[in-house]
Amino acid sequence: NLRNLVSQPAGEKMASTSASSSTSDREFELEKEIKRQEVSIDELSSLSSSRSVYQKTGNLFFRTTSEKAKSNAQKQLDFAKSEIGKIRSQT
Numbered sequence: 001n002l003r004n005l006v007s008q009p010a011g012e013k014m015a016s017t018s019a020s021s022s023t024s025d026r027e028f029e030l031e032k033e034i035k036r037q038e039v040s041i042d043e044l045s046s047l048s049s050s051r052s053v054y055q056k057t058g059n060l061f062f063r064t065t066s067e068k069a070k071s072n073a074q075k076q077l078d079f080a081k082s083e084i085g086k087i088r089s090q091t
Helices: 002-007 010-045 066-090
Strands: 052-057 060-065
Touching: 010 066, 052 066, 060 066
Parallel strands: none
Antiparallel strands: 052 060
């Protein structure tokens, strides 16, 4: 709306656009992370509980059991869901 653009100082318009853009970018990244963790959990569920898997930590891979890796993926999934819930409750 042209009237809103004229009445609102340029800095305020840019700041609000930038904030909403970064929020939607963060929300998009969290949605990707949620999907990634859900796929990981499904894949790990198909393995036997004693099966060894490699889990990436930083730039290194460590051997662990599929149950421990699944537990870690579930924690990351829960965290991402809580973060996206916070973002959505603010808007």
